[in-house]
Amino acid sequence: MSGGTRERKADHIRYLLETEGDAVEANTLGFNEGRYESVADLENYEALKSEARAIKEDAIERLPELIDELTETVEANGGTVYLADDAADANRYIREIADENDAERLVKSKSMTSEELEVNEALKADGVDVVETDLGEWVLQVADEAPSHLVAPAIHKSEDEIARLFNEQFEPDEPLETAEELTTFARDRLGALIVDADIGMTGANFITADSGSLMLVTSEGNARKTAVVPDTHVAVAGVEKIVPSVEDLAPFIELIGRSGTGQDITSYVSLLTPPVDSPVVDFDESDVALADRDDDRDFHLVLIDNGRMAMREDDHLRETLYCIRCSACANTCGNFQSVGGHAFGGETYTGGIATGWEAGVHGQESAAEFNDLCTGCSRCVEACPVEIDIPWINTVVRDRINREGDDGRFEFVYDELVPDEEDTGSIDPQKRLFGNYETLAKLGSATAPVSNWLADLGPVRSVLERTVGIDRRRSLPAFERETLVDWFESRGPRVSAADAEREAVLYPDTYTNYIDVDRGKAAVRVLEAMDVHVRVPAVGESGRAPLSQGMIATADTKASRVYAGLAEHLDAGRDVVVIEPSDLAMFHSEYEKFLPEASFERLREGSYEILEYVYGCLENGANGARLRTGDDGPDVAYHSHCQQRTMGVDRYTRAVFETLDYDVLESDVECCGMAGSFGYKQEYYELSMDVGDRLAEQFTEPEAQDRLVVASGTSCEDQLEDVLERDAVHPVEVLDPRSRLR
Amino acid sequence: MSAESGSVRNRFEEALADRDVALTRTTPAAFEATLQAVVTEPVVGTPLPFGDVSLPEWVDDEPTPATLEAATTGVTAASFGIADYGSVVLPSTPEGSEPVSLFPELHVPVLHERDLVADMPTAIERLGPELRDGGSAIVATGPSATADMGALVEGAHGPNAVHVVFLETDGDGE
């Protein structure tokens, strides 16, 4: 990316932060909070997710067969099925239906798939009046804007803005103000258009092959009217919406509303088996009793391929087809909460999973636009009702984008700095720099403090900004001359193996080893206070840095090296203790893709987050009084790390603080916004700070402002220091018996 | 089965209360009076398939588009209720239960107590054969609603209120 492109991107993001950010933030935070509350009421939440996942896996596996079965069922019911190869094919078919019916007006209920087709434009070109009846979609139709959210398309618009829009467009006698007035106005206007329509078009959240039924999840009731009032019903749906049987719907009904908008269930779950038995509501025959009608309803199911069958054959994109478009991944995403779907989305789809959808249906370029907004924080993974590894899809697509094209614009010196395994010269220099962070850190440490003085110089910052897009407003980490590994080698262990309760290997992650050596030293002392014999071997970077830049081959190589460096210790029964949660997350999750299964399991079972390990030691009789306790330690404002929470190990930090009588106040924001390299990038600096502001707000409240700021992740510490202008430390630095921190 | 059904009924009532949906219990004998107290005229309805009650005379049970549009209340039978969610399952019928439950401001579903099921999987299991037989149904929970205009509003394209009439068989309730 050139400097100019970065600036344009930064401008666009700044504009959206200012214009749409507040409405998006208020709504997504509400949905996200609702989700937590609503799924907490479900005793069998995890089991339901697994069930939902299994149904989707099976359905996509058997898709060709299910398409055939569904086609037979719908035709036996009296409907028609058309399998469209792509958008043009689908639109041609739909236009034919409109033409055969001499349709003047088609009313639509909300359907993202129809947005993917751009069917409105196609019909309008033929002179058909297309009316969106979902109130949010209608607002956008009036405003001529694109949806910014999968479920709540006009989420970026406030009540005031909508009132202004309607008052300008429709000039009502009395200006509209409140949401009630706006709703009544829209309902009346749209109600009249619906009863007069020739065709109703809906999407489908699910389609059952055994009965030919559509399941539509709505709250407004417009989909019910759209499907039933006119005598011709066209449903458009991606082929991935098919499930084998009606009974398969149950877990999805329980999960979809909770996951998306945080409602236990939406007002209406329509289960329609078209052509339906309901009489047509025909105001041209307004005195004919509904019961006396003898309607001959017409039903067309337009199934859309448009790249989906190819996605099914793609090992990495296939999971995207399990997506039920609930929007949880967007609502839980720190970046999305700030900037919304007009930045975090492609031609049609928005939010974390949009990368998969866009790459699959519109092509990689559409995904490339926003793919970098996924920082891999992984908060969406546990929110997803079908357990999709959304960050992995984002990483894979990033890797593919990296490999595309080849403009060979790299300088020789730069190649020295970035000794990665990627086999093309087309990766953005910024990505290669961050992907090879370990090399940079080594060099920075070896030349410290000169490297730090240099890095602080104005001209250097301006070059860094121009060439690799490191925002000059962001403070850079200072390298330590003596690494943790060197320090430990000269110091040696203080608890001998013979006297020890346990033996542990402290993993020297890049940041701890070269930059925040203090937290490494604190970790060693904490472990030794628990009678643990400690070793700090020179094991390299976990691969997290290259992976976050989409450099999968480099990450893979690093994973093998790390495993080689730890295997002997694991075999000797030593525990691997990890300070940095994002590295532990590599060991516990991504390494599954890089290592043989036995190696992966071996490392996963033998590695622990440091506070998890301390918790275990305390549970097994270690003397907590040998650590610094809450008696003389400070009150704490704690932010756990996103990946730490996804792994479910954040609870140990909480438990240790509690056992040791600390007074702790905890943040509930999903992510600090820094996310490794993300917050350094010129194009994302302001977004990162905006996300960080949510955290800053919590920690500047009166009850938090005098507390010591504590965070488990490196990036979180840096971000908190930047947004709060207060020091931030790792929990081990609080517990360190030598600690004087207040 | 009394203890079981009692707790299922409580769950149903609690779930409705959570959503501010009114429920009135009645018996076949008191049905007409109860309905009278619940509805606002003009009222349209579709025939109830329960042996022990039917729609009173004063309900227009053969609505036309014109009377449907003029009606304030729509009365229809629910084929069953789902206790965990406070949902009623509304079948689509040739007599027009779907529009009658959808167009008027107030929807009054009539639910027979024997038709209350505990949870969603049971409800969907019941619906399976009906859908495979060509039937359609709406799982309706509370009034229609929207948050698209910047704040939550009840009453979007469908009713803005739902009032469940819960039919108990005489002598039941222990």
Ligand code: SF4
């Ligand atoms: S990926 Fe998962 S969380 Fe995101 S919209 Fe799809 S189903 Fe929902």
